[in-house]
Amino acid sequence: MDKDTIVSLLEGLRKRETEEITIAKEDFLDFRSVLVKEPDFKHFRGIAQHGGSVIYRFLNEPRS
Template sequence: MESEIIKMLEALRNKEVEEISVEKEDFLSFRAVLVKQPDFKHFRGIAAHGGHVRYQYLENPRS
């Protein structure tokens, strides 16, 4: 599971995809990997209906 999440983050980071969607039941596993990333502040999570979260990669880190 962790290697799949890292691949998703790499695709987002490298602009291969514009955003990734994480289902409610996968959120905690996904976030555990995400917070370990050195560029964590560049990822923006947008809450969606039903507990789903969409992530985008920002050029400038969030504050």
């Protein structure tokens, strides 16, 4: 997964165009390396799934 795709997915969550995105196990490290550099990183919640995929959602309030 390339950086432009990841940024596009994050923007979709921010703008509420999508409710959640699922990131496959093999794309997780690439995705996370971009996500942690975002200024609103704490607004994204990742929920691990069986098998290694992660579902991300955007929160109104930052997580602690």
